[in-house]
Amino acid sequence: MSRRGVGLGAFANRTQATQSYATHGANLRSTHTASLQTQLSVFQSLLHTFALEHSSTIKSNPTFRAEFARMCNTIGVDPLAASNVKGKNGRRRLGEGGSFWTQIMGGDMNDFYFEVAVRVVELCRETRSENGGLIGVEECRKRVGKGKAIGSGLEVSDDDILRAVRSLEPLGSGFSIVKVGSKQYIRSIPKELNTDQATVLEVIQVLGFVSISMLRLNLKWEKARAQTVIDDLLADGLVWLDAQGPEKEYWSPQNLLQDSG
């Protein structure tokens, strides 16, 4: 049974109650915030220590690096995006300027991603004429991993490549990541693939090549539709033609990369 105040006094009572509830709420909130802040700062310093302790592993082991980066992302510390944000109040804890990586790893981590980005850009430019500006992230990783000169290979993971490409975005580079089927590609020519083109590329991924009749049979496309898509892909340099079989076949040049250079 709730006690109900009678008469004018009840109004005063109620106001008082509301006020005390509010104060209590505010108290709770601030304690919460305080404890959360403590937790966060503890966590950040732990992360800091962790990164310092394992910095050599982070630098040398791509899988470990990817996991570490993923962890940073989960708690909202984007190693690259954090770079050079000098908020007035923000990042006090991390000291002046420089990115998160720079802070904890002494600068060369950022350089690492820029280095990877430079390699990716080089590779995309070099191979643009053979693959129409579409290059598989996996193939790209292999090539960057190999390096051109002896000893210049960088051991990188797909995640490093993706991160590097994303780090180029602020430059308005026109480099983007597109997903076709289960495979990720780096698109270095700012041009959209339409649904049909993406479908055909996906089929090529699975079967190795396509022909008009294969498309008609498997996708139930009209001849004109299949022909148009193929013509577009050819015109963009995304597929190569083999005319020495019984029917014209169209192949993806993704596997050509290994030899040049």
Add this chain to the structure above:
Amino acid sequence: MTTTPPFPFPPTYNFPPFFTPQPNTTTRHAQLEKWSSLIQSWCRHHRQYRLSLIDAVESPLFHNTALRKRLDLREARAVVDWMTKSEEEGGGGRRAEWIPDGPKTVAWIWWRRPEEWADVLVDWVEGTGQKGSVLTVYELIHGEGAMSQEFHGMDTDVMLRSLNVLVKRGRAQIFGGEGQEGVKFF
């Protein structure tokens, strides 16, 4: 004489469309570049200086028996033709030269151009302290002194052309009659 180890073909060689001229000009350009580098490494591997297309179209170079794809004579000629043009003309940087007897069927393949051979020769002469000495062309090509050199066993015509480059640069002098040429390096 040791037998040459098998030529390591690049992955491109097993890419079926490689043997069909590509309709897209950009792709075609990439394709020609790949052919040019393949032909050069093939010739280099076999220490071959001239390439007869009639023979080559039947050799593994232009005929991939595993894929049952081939570059026919006309196509092979188009590739070599592209190689003979300079880069300014949209060609392959003069990495080949038609040997002018009859229709375009035999070509020099310059995996090293005469000027580049000339540099190699100068380096060798200077490195072995033979500046000022006289050598016969035969010695240069077959001599024991240059056994380990890349120009060992070189085509005589190519050697003479490279030497002539040095003559023009004032770094060598050729004397003696045909087949008996001697050369002095300065």
